[in-house]
Amino acid sequence: MENVLEVKDLHVTFTTYGGTVKAVRGVTFDLHKGETLAIVGESGCGKSVTAQSIMRLIPIPPGKITAGSILFKRQDLTKMKEPQMRNIRGADISMIFQDPMTALNPTLTIGDQIMEGIIRHHNVSTVAAKKTALEMMDLVGIPSPHVRLKQYPHQFSGGMRQRIMIAMALVCQPEVLIADEPTTALDVTIQAQILELFKDIQQKTGVSIILITHDLGVVAQVADRIAVMYAGKIVEAGTRRNIFYNPQHPYTKGLLNSVPRLDQAGADLIPIPGSPPDLFSPPAGCPFAARCDYAMEVCDKVYPFQTRLNREHQVDCWLQDERARKLLTSAR
Template sequence: MENILDVRNLNVTFDTYGGVVHAVRGVNFSIKKGETLAIVGESGSGKSVTTKAIMGLVAKPSGKISEGEILFDGKDLAKLSDKQMQKIRGKDISMIFQDPMTSLNPTMKVGKQVMEGILLHQKVSKQEAKERAIELLDLVGIPNPEARMNQYPHQFSGGMRQRVVIAIALACNPKVLIADEPTTALDVTIQAQILELMKEIQQKMDMSIIFITHDLGVVANVADRVAVMYAGKVVEMGDVDDIFYNPQHPYTWGLLGSMPTVENESEKLVAIPGTPPDLLHPPKGDAFAARNDYAMQIDFEEQPPMFKVSDSHYAATWLLHEDAPKVDPPTVIKKRMEKFSKGGDRV
């Protein structure tokens, strides 16, 4: 199956008073039709900036795509003007943001906000747009959608507001949906409902989803493939089973070790020591070296390439070099890998 979206050697920089911040550094990934790719990592790893670059939403003039290609539907989105991107944004590629209250206009009725994109991108009458908006609100599980079309965002609960935002994102049947931590502001019960809703809609519409999160528990439930980002780079990429059953990068080990599990509440969580590097001055070698208990001299001198683990699994760590010493994951990670491989829940 062909890739619907191809990101190649993407670099995004921001000019600041302190200098140039290299927020995204040589990112590569692709996504196929109907597939869900999760991008995970700590805050500041470059997840949101990467997807905002795809949407053409990098803050200008300070921010820019300094290098790379974003190939979609025969076009390089990195080379399109703002006016050209307006025809794609919301129609072919849509985005759900983290906080629905900052995405919705508090002074505009919900129905009008759902209709806005339909009227902009599709040649339909106002009545047809209204009927489509009612259908969408019903699709995302809002009861009595016809009456609620005339209500304002403050009259909806947090979970219902997020459903409205999803309805807006789906208004023009996009080929790719980008979800930027869409459940972070919601409680656990509502979070599960929203994730289930997104999976159902994806199957109905055969849509590709890029799901940004720092929560590996969410990843386990929604993703087909996972890209682990650190300091503006993808450090590990694989199928969801590769990442949970056979992680290779020490940073991925750290993320898995810091994830609480339901089965063993007494199990100690492992914190990743230190802090991410300053991307005003990116490190010469592996950006994770200073926080890595397994770092070798070469980690401080040279960035590792992406080593192939399997046809679906790649990791950028010198530990995979043929001359590197054999290193096993920490005990807590090995226990979790064994639990996962025996069919235990990942969350």
């Protein structure tokens, strides 16, 4: 399957008064053409930093991409100058930010904000840009687009503002769309509508989507593949079926066990004990070892090798080692 984006061994740090935060530590993944890849994990695991690194929106300083590459159309985005990146942002790779109210400019009409990208990247007239903006507003389900085009962000509901953000991101027909927690601030009814909108738009445009979220319910509805992040690393990756029906990393299993179940009466939530490691000085071994019920001595000292279970499913865990399997079998 054709890759539209390849992230290889990405490292991102932030220099602070307290020291250097190693926010992303060797992240590697591919994005296939026309698919939805979900990156999941708890707050602070590095999901949003990874997304912002692809867009080169990391503030420098204090942030810095210290190693790795981000390949798009065989070009390494980490080595591009800012003028080159401005030509790619919004045109080839777009991003939907977490809070539409703070991402939208309250002093400009919705029409001005949607048309800005078209005029900037496609160099068309205002009349042509307006026509495209109206078509995009209709595509994302904004009623009476001719009237709404002249209104301001505060005149829209939260769900409608999120639809406007999606329209702004798609108006230049990008190949990659990054959605950073796009449903966090929405109630469940509007959330379902937005997720259906994503699927509908992907079918119509063929855009490849990176979905950043901590909500496994959202992931179950729209993701083709899933990458599970913890403490700046991808600890498990696979298809939706792999992750939901055959999870192998203890952290992935912990995430799934902490999701409310409506199909089991009286089922208890099982929280993951403990806290994530300090990324000022991350552990040398598996970052989940301190919270893992199956941790062994090697887990604290050496980071596990990656085990490829099949073509799409891979996991970083010492439990996959043949010696650990023998120990577990004998213990039973």
